[in-house]
Amino acid sequence: MVWGLTAFRGGSRGGADGSTKSARELLDEEYAKGRIDREEYLRRKKDLSG
Template sequence: MWGGGFGMFGGLMMLLFWGAIIALIVFAVRGFSSGSGPGSKSDAAEILRERYAKGEIDDEEYERRKAKLGL
């Protein structure tokens, strides 16, 4: 009689679909641009070296954090 379709929830399903697509795009872009990639360990090591050079951390703290980073 009404020609099928999604019925009463068609608009809601369309909003959910496009919301999911947009969310996937946002997460993909944030994932590729975040600091959690392969370079993040070297960035952490660089920060650690800088803090040690400035005297913000002592020898023991430097060695402990360096070991924790796996360097």
């Protein structure tokens, strides 16, 4: 059981240095890559802050 949990957690969205990104950082990346438009970005940003 411990191995399964460890294996699952190993697949997180961490960076190469083991850090994890906040929801805001992920949202910023989606907008910067053009995956969402400005209106969607602002709506989601508002949802995160509120």
